[in-house]
Amino acid sequence: MSGFHNNSILRDSTFMGAATLTGKWQMVSFGSFPAVIHDENGAPVKGEIWSVPNELMRSLDSLEGHPHWYKRDIYPVITDNSESHLAWAYINQMKGHEKGDDQIVPDNDWAAYAPEMLRGERLQLQIT
Numbered sequence: 001m002s003g004f005h006n007n008s009i010l011r012d013s014t015f016m017g018a019a020t021l022t023g024k025w026q027m028v029s030f031g032s033f034p035a036v037i038h039d040e041n042g043a044p045v046k047g048e049i050w051s052v053p054n055e056l057m058r059s060l061d062s063l064e065g066h067p068h069w070y071k072r073d074i075y076p077v078i079t080d081n082s083e084s085h086l087a088w089a090y091i092n093q094m095k096g097h098e099k100g101d102d103q104i105v106p107d108n109d110w111a112a113y114a115p116e117m118l119r120g121e122r123l124q125l126q127i128t
């Protein structure tokens with residue numbers, strides 16, 4: 001995500017804009033990083049869309065611990081200018097953690113929630 005420390009991995013990618021991951025989700029904080037989990041009582045999640053070169057996906061998968069910690073899959077997103085897309089997103093599998101070990105992120109918005117020292121960890125989506 002723009003402005004956060006892991007954003008440097010996207011240096012050869014193109015920022016497409018802010019977007020919302022549609023569906024029922026809950027964003028949680030595990031301290032220094034967020035996670036998105038499926039939650040029937042949840043809401044859409046705020047994030048960004050990046051056009052990412054295919055050769056970079058392996059590095060992103062490694063960073064996100066795909067497929068064990070986070071699983072990358074295709075989900076519908078809506079941009080801030082109301083365009084609909086399908087995008088890759090990393091969803092936490094909650095392996096090794098019980099729900100409740102985490103801190104709920106208000107409004108499912110890591111950028112608004114994260115302390116200044118953590119800037120760089122927002123949900124990254126890729127247009128397919």
